[in-house]
Amino acid sequence: MLHGHSRSDASSLLQSRGERATPARKAVLDILLGASSALSHADIDAQTRSRGQPLDRVTLYRVLDWLVSHGLAHRIAAEDRVWRYNVAHDQDHGHAHFRCSGCGQVFCLNELRPAFAVSLPEGFHFQQAELTIQGLCPTCNKP
Amino acid sequence: MLHGHSRSDASSLLQSRGERATPARKAVLDILLGASSALSHADIDAQTRSRGQPLDRVTLYRVLDWLVSHGLAHRIAAEDRVWRYNVAHDQDHGHAHFRCSGCGQVFCLNELRPAFAVSLPEGFHFQQAELTIQGLCPTCNKP
DNA sequence: CCCGGTCATGCAACAGGATTGCAAATATCG
DNA sequence: CGATATTTGCAATCCTGTTGCATGACCGGG
Ligand SMILES: [Mn+2]
Ligand SMILES: [Mn+2]
Ligand SMILES: [Zn+2]
Ligand SMILES: [Zn+2]
Numbered sequence: 001m002l003h004g005h006s007r008s009d010a011s012s013l014l015q016s017r018g019e020r021a022t023p024a025r026k027a028v029l030d031i032l033l034g035a036s037s038a039l040s041h042a043d044i045d046a047q048t049r050s051r052g053q054p055l056d057r058v059t060l061y062r063v064l065d066w067l068v069s070h071g072l073a074h075r076i077a078a079e080d081r082v083w084r085y086n087v088a089h090d091q092d093h094g095h096a097h098f099r100c101s102g103c104g105q106v107f108c109l110n111e112l113r114p115a116f117a118v119s120l121p122e123g124f125h126f127q128q129a130e131l132t133i134q135g136l137c138p139t140c141n142k143p
Numbered sequence: 144m145l146h147g148h149s150r151s152d153a154s155s156l157l158q159s160r161g162e163r164a165t166p167a168r169k170a171v172l173d174i175l176l177g178a179s180s181a182l183s184h185a186d187i188d189a190q191t192r193s194r195g196q197p198l199d200r201v202t203l204y205r206v207l208d209w210l211v212s213h214g215l216a217h218r219i220a221a222e223d224r225v226w227r228y229n230v231a232h233d234q235d236h237g238h239a240h241f242r243c244s245g246c247g248q249v250f251c252l253n254e255l256r257p258a259f260a261v262s263l264p265e266g267f268h269f270q271q272a273e274l275t276i277q278g279l280c281p282t283c284n285k286p
Numbered sequence: 287c288c289c290g291g292t293c294a295t296g297c298a299a300c301a302g303g304a305t306t307g308c309a310a311a312t313a314t315c316g
Numbered sequence: 317c318g319a320t321a322t323t324t325g326c327a328a329t330c331c332t333g334t335t336g337c338a339t340g341a342c343c344g345g346g
Contacts, residue, residue, distance in 0.1 A: 166341095
């Protein structure tokens with residue numbers, strides 16, 4: 001599983017946008033940059049805690065909201081009704097997601113972009129398509 | 144918006160399956176049969192209440208679970224992390240859904256069935272695809 | 287038609303995820 | 317440095333959904 005970013009990007013990423021690079025933001029962004037799958041609030045909380053720099057629960061929620069609203073992360077809603085977060089890979093937000101029915105992990109499929117002109121019933125107006133693939137991740141797929 | 148079923152189907156539907164036709168089940172199934180979009184627990188609760196036959200919150204959850212596990216309803220997870228329910232239209236469960244970004248309503252697109260051979264990264268095993276269209280419903284689309 | 291086992295219901299308590307209000311701490315800029 | 321705006325922490329609350337347990341209803345066999 002490829003990580004794609006080096007661990008020290010967090011601060012520079014924030015600074016390059018002219019945004020306040022607070023410890024909480026750096027820590028969370030750093031964790032997201034190092035993740036191979038989308039992380040839940042609980043996942044991130046556990047990591048901050050094991051790194052010895054625990055954040056308040058609410059602060060973590062707010063940092064995540066902030067990252068999303070500033071285009072640095074994106075948020076995925078899965079069937080278990082838990083938000084999961086991932087660094088925003090590029091500008092577009094149209095890629096598909098993969099959810100493992102074994103372990104529940106969620107992965108972004110950055111290459112896979114649902115692009116089809118769908119014909120909707122009378123009166124409906126199309127804005128965006130969202131595609132989620134379900135299956136087994138490499139780990140759960142092992143025999 | 145088409146309803147597709149007559150209101151008295153509920154009892155017969157249950158009886159034709161040799162299942163207990165309790166008042167709660169009849170009421171909930173009846174409400175689902177009369178709905179033009181998928182209904183949340185809260186929606187259904189409000190309707191039972193306004194019909195003067197309120198159900199216990201837990202009973203409603205259990206009736207809904209029961210309907211789903213017996214193939215009489217199906218359940219949709221939307222971005223707002225609320226389950227929505229719909230009568231099961233036919234055997235297949237592979238159709239797409241439409242979520243209105245204006246009012247939040249969810250509609251089944253029974254005709255639209257995602258059928259594409261998707262190429263996943265190495266090691267991932269495909270099981271099922273889930274497609275959700277986002278846009279404006281006929282009501283919210285009005286100028 | 288009624289009796290009894292099985293299944294359904296109601297109520298209370300609980301769980302997990304997320305949000306809100308508010309005061310204290312921190313950053314940024316002149 | 318001090319004024320101002322932003323961020324953080326903590327407590328309380330909300331919302332959706334679940335679990336345990338006792339009571340009540342359904343329905344097939346007698
Ligand atoms: Mn993604
Ligand atoms: Mn549907
Ligand atoms: Zn897995
Ligand atoms: Zn709408």
